[in-house]
Amino acid sequence: MFFILSKTAAVLLLPSNILIALGLAGVMLLATRFNRAGKRLAFASLFLLLVAGFLPAGNLLSHVLESRFPPWDPARGPPDGIVVLSGGIAPVLSRAYGEPVVTSDAGRIIAIAKLARAYPNARIVYAGGNPSLFANDLDEGKFLYLLLDQFGIPRERVLVEPRSRNTFENAVFSKDLVKPKPGERWLLVTSAQHMPRAVGCFRQVGFPVEAYPVAWRTGVRAGLWPGYNLSSGLAKLDSAAHEWIGIFVYWLTGRTGEWLPGPVPTH
Secondary structure, X not given: OXXXXXXXXXXXXXXXXXXXXXHHHHHHHOOOOOHHHHXXXXXXXXXXXXXXXXXXXXXXXXXHHHOOOOOOOHHHOOOOEEEEEOOOEOHHHXXXXXXXXXXXXXXXXXXXXXXXHHXXXXXXXXXXXXXXXXXXXXXXXXXXXXXXXXXXXXXXXXXXXXXXXXXXXXXXXXXXXXXXXOOOOXXXXXXHHHHHHHHXXXXXXXXXXXXXXXXXXXXXXXXXXXXXXXXXXHHHHHHHHHHHHHHHHHHHOOOOOOOOOOOOOOO
16 A cells, blocks of 8 residues: 555656646636636746746655765675666666666666776675566566676676565565675665665664665755746756655655664664
8 A cells, every 4th residue: 555655646746747737727717716826826826836836846756855864885895795776777668679778867876887897706696676566567676687687797786575566565575585684885876866765664664775866866066046947947956856755755655763763874
């Protein structure tokens, strides 16, 4: 039930969808005796869409998440293992075109090639199947090995965990698969914006990890200037809002033990 709600409610709660729904409600009211209220609602929807798309709200919300964990410092020494969260491959498009198609989170895939060469003795796990509601028979692991072939990385270097469909399941099934021993050092590779929620989940299941963020969407400093691309601004706001909603829901349901996880656990 949680999985279904997370995939449906999360879409309905995106800022752009809420504002568009308000606008549509206003248009529908135009043909009723609430015509004046409908005009105001439609105008407010359009105005807020413009504000949300052009002002740097999405950039700021994303930057707060991305700046929680600094880039990993290799001076700390080689890790014993590496868990890379899925999301870097588009399985439906990959099947349609007959070759791997990467997403905006392809930095997760690039990290595999980099870390596999830098740490030849480290165990590597790619965690995650297909998180969609209607295509769960098509997981990313089927296409990951094709990319590894292109990178020159032996397939046996990377073990695929194909069952998990969300971040919490990533943590549960990865721990069950690798059975980390006390004292081992494991890296967690995922997008910088997603890292706080991911680290929180791994800590909650008793799997200590070191953050290895990739695929940043914002700069080292938060940009405060208005944007010039409405669709891009709305997309960034929706992406950041999705992650903030996810963090709150995961904390509320006990899937993370911290409201906003950082480098040092708070408990």
